[in-house]
Structure formats: structure tokens, C-alpha cells
Amino acid sequence: MFTIIMTHTHGKARIAFFLAPAIMLGEVLCDLQQPTQMAQIIDHGLAQGDGHYVLMHASLMLGFALLGLMCGATCGTLGSYASLKMGEALRSEMLTIALTSRDPAGLAPATLITRITNDVTQMQNLVMMVTRGLVRSPLLLIGGIVMSTIVCPDLAPILFVIMPLLVVYLLVIVRRSLPLYTAMQQAVDRVNRSMRENLQGAKTIKSYVLEDHQLTSFNADNTHLQMTSQKAALATVTLAPVIQLLLNLGVVIALGYGGSLAIAKTISSGQIIAFVNYMIQITTAMIQTVNIITAFSRAITSAARVQAVLAENPPAVSATGMPPVDAAIDFHQVSFGYDAAEPILANINLHIDAGTTCGIVGPTGSGKSSLINLLTRSFDQYTGTITIGGVDIQQLSLPMVHQQLSVALQDSVLFSGTIASNLRFGDPQASAAQLSAAAHTAVADEFIEPLPKRFDAPVAQRGKNFSGGQRQRLNLARAFVPDHAIVILDDATSAVDQTTNAQIKSRLAQARHGQTTIIISQRVTNVIACDQIIVLDAGKITAQGTHEELLTRSPFYQQLVATQLGGGRYAAE
Numbered sequence: 001m002f003t004i005i006m007t008h009t010h011g012k013a014r015i016a017f018f019l020a021p022a023i024m025l026g027e028v029l030c031d032l033q034q035p036t037q038m039a040q041i042i043d044h045g046l047a048q049g050d051g052h053y054v055l056m057h058a059s060l061m062l063g064f065a066l067l068g069l070m071c072g073a074t075c076g077t078l079g080s081y082a083s084l085k086m087g088e089a090l091r092s093e094m095l096t097i098a099l100t101s102r103d104p105a106g107l108a109p110a111t112l113i114t115r116i117t118n119d120v121t122q123m124q125n126l127v128m129m130v131t132r133g134l135v136r137s138p139l140l141l142i143g144g145i146v147m148s149t150i151v152c153p154d155l156a157p158i159l160f161v162i163m164p165l166l167v168v169y170l171l172v173i174v175r176r177s178l179p180l181y182t183a184m185q186q187a188v189d190r191v192n193r194s195m196r197e198n199l200q201g202a203k204t205i206k207s208y209v210l211e212d213h214q215l216t217s218f219n220a221d222n223t224h225l226q227m228t229s230q231k232a233a234l235a236t237v238t239l240a241p242v243i244q245l246l247l248n249l250g251v252v253i254a255l256g257y258g259g260s261l262a263i264a265k266t267i268s269s270g271q272i273i274a275f276v277n278y279m280i281q282i283t284t285a286m287i288q289t290v291n292i293i294t295a296f297s298r299a300i301t302s303a304a305r306v307q308a309v310l311a312e313n314p315p316a317v318s319a320t321g322m323p324p325v326d327a328a329i330d331f332h333q334v335s336f337g338y339d340a341a342e343p344i345l346a347n348i349n350l351h352i353d354a355g356t357t358c359g360i361v362g363p364t365g366s367g368k369s370s371l372i373n374l375l376t377r378s379f380d381q382y383t384g385t386i387t388i389g390g391v392d393i394q395q396l397s398l399p400m401v402h403q404q405l406s407v408a409l410q411d412s413v414l415f416s417g418t419i420a421s422n423l424r425f426g427d428p429q430a431s432a433a434q435l436s437a438a439a440h441t442a443v444a445d446e447f448i449e450p451l452p453k454r455f456d457a458p459v460a461q462r463g464k465n466f467s468g469g470q471r472q473r474l475n476l477a478r479a480f481v482p483d484h485a486i487v488i489l490d491d492a493t494s495a496v497d498q499t500t501n502a503q504i505k506s507r508l509a510q511a512r513h514g515q516t517t518i519i520i521s522q523r524v525t526n527v528i529a530c531d532q533i534i535v536l537d538a539g540k541i542t543a544q545g546t547h548e549e550l551l552t553r554s555p556f557y558q559q560l561v562a563t564q565l566g567g568g569r570y571a572a573e
């Protein structure tokens, strides 16, 4: 946890982090002066009726109080600065990892949200507490014990009995509360996940009239969160009162026993008052220690969850390969599984010549998208070699890989903004002519041109002001805007009608003539004209060749053609 805090606290924030406790030392020293000064006033000033002595020591007390206040305020400001800066750095790094991570298995959005917000906040609270309390509480505690022993050694045994009892109690509570805080954070994850799914799927829920069912399920998660939070709170709720009780008991004994010693003239009344005041300071320090320990328990849990995100496959930093000279693609003996125990692709060998088109067909779940996920380096845990232009993609940095290829996925994710801002994702400098050309290839021009603002027309969140087919065409156009050597279309026209699909196919053939294009499609018509077609089944390449070749070689392909095209031998266009 300390490593996470330190690696995310730089420059002025780091100075503030270390300076704040040092300044806090001033406040503690000032606080520790007060009871002694008070005893002096009672035993010397008041007892001897020395008004000047009383005034002088009262002024000293005021001076210490003001100095303590200044130290406390400065420490609080510095601590808050360090905490805010650490939170900012941590959130930024976590989001970067979330956006670039190539192993999303442990990074479900709901848990990520909780980790980036709630868990980071817990760590920020700890930094605040540590900068203020980590020095103050132990020092005030030890200082209080030492000073009370010096000022009134006769009453010191009271503390030596009470303190060990308190420490044991504290340790028991902390041990009990730690797993409860972990459970609480997991419950927050569940509520977040449920809320996210319900909000995203609101339309589907309404159409199936499942509002009550979903609400019941959400309420169950909500109640679970409330119960686990309550358990965690209950585990620590007795801490402060028990500390207060034991120390009040100590004060009562000090007053009773100390009173009898004062009557016997063994100690003075000023000593008793100083001792009681030190006990009050010790109580305050103990309660503050409890708060720090509680914050620690929560932050330890949170730090582990934050660390799990920070450890998620950081993007490759060393890239030694030169950019590929051409767009030929090779897979050599590639095997892959999202989970090591479940292979998805097995021994894939394929070669796509630069400047050719390659179609990939296969039943649903056969591994077509997974193949592309490897080429785009979304996942790296495969065996074998994948090269672009003869260069192993592992030797290329992620930006280098992404400068080679554009991908249009079936799921057309659009972002709020304008059509132009969405189309410029892959090339922020793209000219208006590039946008028009890309929109034309994707047959998106026919609905963009009539819009009053054309390419400046607004796009709502997730593109919900466009139809599914329109979204897909904008998604396609976005992939065509950058002048990348390789374009991959992964079932990217599944939502468009047959006529538009045919138009896209013919414009694509023209626009990408002589450039490497990979088309994954459930529709056999989309791949018929490809220079080669790869047939995938259960993660293996079962056949590859041209349409004509596959019609004679691949029973699966024959069946696909028969089902979709009525059984005739369709020639490639």
C-alpha cells in the first residue's frame, strides 16, 4: 500500500506528504505543554497568590494554543494537497490501464468503477489521516504517557494497567473488521454491476416487462450491501466508546486515589489536574489512532483491489521492431485461449498476401473474432508467431500495430459529439474530403448529406439518435477514414439491409482495391469475391482457398452456400 501511495505522489505532493507530519510535530509539542502549564498555574501561581506568574503562564498557554492551531491548519492543507494529487494520479493511471488493458477478464466495468472511485477515495482518506494523525496520535499518546509519568509518577500505574488492555482490544477489533471491509467493497461492486446492467438494458427490460423482477434482484444486492456495511460498521462501533469508558475509569481512579494522596500531601492538586489532562489527551490520541486503524483496514482492502488493476497487463513499453514494409499477414502455429484451460484457437497457420482480400467464415463461436483480437494485440497470451509485413507484432508497440490497421466491429460504439468527431477517431487531422470519401464507401453519405449540419450533425451518447444500420455505417466509415494498410471488418454490416450491403461491397472493392482487407462475415455473399476464404470451425482452420476451390473442397462451405444461396454454384463476382 505504501508503494502505491509513494509511486503516485510526485514533486510538490511528495514534499507535502512528508512535510505535513513534520509540521504536525509542532502541534503535538504545543498540546503537550498545556497540562504542565496548567499545573504550574495551580501549584505556584494560585497557591501563592502570584497574579503575575498566573498571567505569564496563561499567556504562554495561549501562545502554545495559537502556534498549535497554525501548525494543525498547515498540516491539514498539505495533507489534503498530497491526498488529492495522489488520487488524481492513481485514477488517471487506472483508467489508462482500463482503456489499454489486453486482459479484461479481471476488469469488469462495474468493479473497475468501484476501484477507480471508492477504493481510491479510501486510499486518499488514509493519506489525509496519515499525514495528520500518524505522527500526532502516537506522539501525543507516548508524550502523554511520558509527561504524565514525569509530572505525577504516583498515579502512573493506573495507565500501565489500562493501556495494555486497550491495545489488546484494538488488535482483536482490527482483526475482525478487516475481512468485513473486503466483503463490503465486493458488495459495492455487485450494486454497481447490477445498476449498470439495468440502466444499459433498460429498453430490453421494459420490452419484456421485467421491471419488477430486475428491481427485486437489484434490491437484493442493495440489501446485501447494507448488511455487509452494517456488519463492518458494527465491528468497529464499540471501539471509541470502550476506549472512552476505560480512560474515564482511569480518570475516576486518578481523582479518587490522587485525591487521597493530595490530602496526605504526597502530591499536589496541580499534579492531579495535569495527570487528568494528560489522560484526556491520551484518550483523544487513542480515538484518533482507532480512526487511523479503521482507515488502514479499509485502505488495505482497497489497496489490494487497486493493485490488482495496476498489475493488469501493463501495455508493452519496449518495442524494438521497425514498422512493417508491407501489409502481408502471417499466423504461424498460433494457439490461444482466453482461459489457459480452454483453447479457443488451435494451430492456426495462414498467410494473407499484401494487397489482397481475405474472407473468414465459420459458425458462431468458431473463433473468428478471436483471431482478429490476436492480430490487433487485444490479447497477447498466445503461442506461435503473428507477423505483419514479416515483423513479429510482439516487436511492435501498440500504437505501431494500430497505425497499420483499422477495425470495424459488429458492435458499433459511437460517442457523443458530432459525426465528424466520431469519424476522426483514427485520424484527428482527417480532412473533410477524407470524411466524405469514407462516408461514401460506407454508404453513410446517403443519410449524412440530407442532415442540416451534415458532418457536424450531433451524435447522442452511444449514437442512439441513429438507427442500428446507420450506426453500423458510421462505424464502417470511421474505419475507412485513416489511410491504414490493413482494414478489418468483423461482421460490420450485419445490421444493414441487403441492398445497402451490396452497395457497400461494391464501393469497398473499389476503394480498397490493391489493399489488404479482411472481411469476417456470416453472409457468404460478403466473402465470395475475396482472393482467399478461410473456413474456421471450433478454433481450427478446416479449409482455405477461393470460393470456387472451397465449393469443391469444403463440405462446411458447401453447406453454407447451400443454406444461404440456395445450393447453386455461385461464381465469384
Ligand SMILES: Nc1ncnc2c1ncn2[C@@H]1O[C@H](COP(=O)(O)OP(=O)(O)OP(=O)(O)O)[C@@H](O)[C@H]1O
Binding pocket: 338, 339, 344, 362, 363, 364, 365, 366, 367, 368, 369, 370, 371
Ligand atoms: N473476452 C472473452 N473472454 C472469454 N471468452 C471469450 C471472449 N471472447 C470470446 N470468447 C469465447 O471464445 C469463443 C470464440 O468466440 P469468437 O467471438 O472468437 O467467435 P466468433 O466466431 O467470432 O463468433 P460470432 O460469429 O458469433 O461473432 C466463444 O466460445 C466465446 O465464448
